[in-house]
Amino acid sequence: MKKLKKLQEYREEIEQCVKCGACRAHCPVFGAEKHEGRVARGKVALAGALLDGEIDLEKKLLEDMSQCLLCGSCYAQCPNKVPTEEIVAAVRREIAAKKGLSTFGKGLTSVLKNPSLMNTLAKTGGVLSSLLFKKLPADSGLRLRFPAPFISGDRTLPPIAAKPFREQHPEVIEGQPGRPTVAFFTGCGINYMYPAIGEALLRALKFIGVTVIIPAEQGCCGLPAVSAGSGDVVEALAARNLKALTARPVDFVVTACASCNAGLGKIYADLEGEYADLAERTKDIFVFLVEQGLPERLAVLPASAEKVRVTYHDPCHLRTRGITREPRAILKALPQVEYVEMEAAGSCCGLGGTYSVYHYETSKKIGAKKAGHISASGADTVATDCPGCIMQLQDSLNHAGEDVRVCHILDLLMDVLPEEAPA
Numbered sequence: 001m002k003k004l005k006k007l008q009e010y011r012e013e014i015e016q017c018v019k020c021g022a023c024r025a026h027c028p029v030f031g032a033e034k035h036e037g038r039v040a041r042g043k044v045a046l047a048g049a050l051l052d053g054e055i056d057l058e059k060k061l062l063e064d065m066s067q068c069l070l071c072g073s074c075y076a077q078c079p080n081k082v083p084t085e086e087i088v089a090a091v092r093r094e095i096a097a098k099k100g101l102s103t104f105g106k107g108l109t110s111v112l113k114n115p116s117l118m119n120t121l122a123k124t125g126g127v128l129s130s131l132l133f134k135k136l137p138a139d140s141g142l143r144l145r146f147p148a149p150f151i152s153g154d155r156t157l158p159p160i161a162a163k164p165f166r167e168q169h170p171e172v173i174e175g176q177p178g179r180p181t182v183a184f185f186t187g188c189g190i191n192y193m194y195p196a197i198g199e200a201l202l203r204a205l206k207f208i209g210v211t212v213i214i215p216a217e218q219g220c221c222g223l224p225a226v227s228a229g230s231g232d233v234v235e236a237l238a239a240r241n242l243k244a245l246t247a248r249p250v251d252f253v254v255t256a257c258a259s260c261n262a263g264l265g266k267i268y269a270d271l272e273g274e275y276a277d278l279a280e281r282t283k284d285i286f287v288f289l290v291e292q293g294l295p296e297r298l299a300v301l302p303a304s305a306e307k308v309r310v311t312y313h314d315p316c317h318l319r320t321r322g323i324t325r326e327p328r329a330i331l332k333a334l335p336q337v338e339y340v341e342m343e344a345a346g347s348c349c350g351l352g353g354t355y356s357v358y359h360y361e362t363s364k365k366i367g368a369k370k371a372g373h374i375s376a377s378g379a380d381t382v383a384t385d386c387p388g389c390i391m392q393l394q395d396s397l398n399h400a401g402e403d404v405r406v407c408h409i410l411d412l413l414m415d416v417l418p419e420e421a422p423a
């Protein structure tokens with residue numbers, strides 16, 4: 001396995017920044033804070049100064065580097081394709097190597113690298129749910145009853161699954177002969193908080209006759225460890241997932257989480273060799289379903305008398321990698337959906353992994369803008385393709401007092417697909 005790149009290996013990319021400022025208009029943190037240190041060119045300049053020994057790991061550098069969602073919006077708009085999110089992640093690894101991980105980073109990574117500990121914590125949280133959380137009106141989530149470290153008391157959280165998704169299913173679910181076989185990489189969000197999304201994915205794959213493998217030994221994709229600055233944990237999780245996902249022959253690996261898709265499809269590609277092969281075979285579920293002709297097959301479902309007005313939020317980890325058409329194609333093919341495009345559908349929701357833990361106030365400001373766009377679209381439902389975005393959108397809409405359903409596109413598919421696959 002090739003190791004994740006060190007900061008010095010980004011010198012060429014850092015020098016490609018011509019300080020044109022084209023990234024300013026697209027950085028959600030700059031949009032909320034209007035502070036030069038928050039925008040890509042400021043961070044790239046600081047990374048260059050650190051590399052040249054002009055500055056040390058001083059407080060300003062630590063603060064500016066933590067003020068990044070790693071969303072990639074700047075990269076997508078940069079004329080010179082400076083990969084700021086990768087450079088910031090490399091600086092965070094440099095900081096962690098020299099100063100150690102933050103308290104939250106240490107706790108997070110020790111749970112991430114130990115799936116059985118994560119399972120135990122999730123099950124304990126599920127059992128103690130009514131003690132720890134109070135329900136919000138209209139089933140729009142939970143809030144903590146008591147103050148807890150790193151979680152704001154006014155943050156909306158999803159319920160924890162009574163039983164993790166992967167424990168509810170066998171490892172192999174046979175499809176129809178001659179159809180592809182896929183491994184389902186569930187990610188932590190679906191496994192522990194949103195198992196219904198996983199159920200809907202199985203229903204969709206059954207509808208088109210695909211055989212599904214759900215490897216029990218898979219772990220977190222590693223993206224939260226990228227955000228926390230722990231390269232070692234990212235590499236250990238990649239090794240675990242490579243073993244789990246290639247134990248049986250599969251045609252593709254599918255994900256229903258934008259962050260997991262970026263973890264497997266982008267971060268693993270940088271590890272080269274077998275990891276790059278795995279990255280190549282990883283597909284977002286809607287890319288796979290469109291390639292398998294699902295929109296055409298949905299056209300034969302009975303028309304719905306009642307329509308729901310649905311808009312789509314583009315998760316940054318898909319949008320910045322060019323996956324925007326397929327989720328919309330599935331939504332528009334659903335018989336119960338009247339699709340409306342919201343303004344700035346591609347703007348970040350403000351979650352950014354560990355970002356919203358450290359900078360919840362800014363995260364809320366970014367989320368408030370998104371809630372405004374959703375509300376202005378007139379949609380009854382906002383659908384997306386990422387459990388993390390679902391959690392943040394629900395939080396933002398609750399703060400805005402907007403009664404809009406937040407769901408995964410797969411939840412809408414589940415509403416119309418028959419339980420039994422067609423012969």
Ligand code: SF4
Pocket residue numbers: 016017018019020021022023024040041044074077078079080081082084
């Ligand atoms: S990061 Fe890209 S868009 Fe931003 S100032 Fe540098 S060259 Fe321009």
Ligand code: SF4
Pocket residue numbers: 026027028029030038039040043067068069070071072073074075084085
């Ligand atoms: S990755 Fe996102 S948050 Fe970070 S500098 Fe670029 S646009 Fe701003």
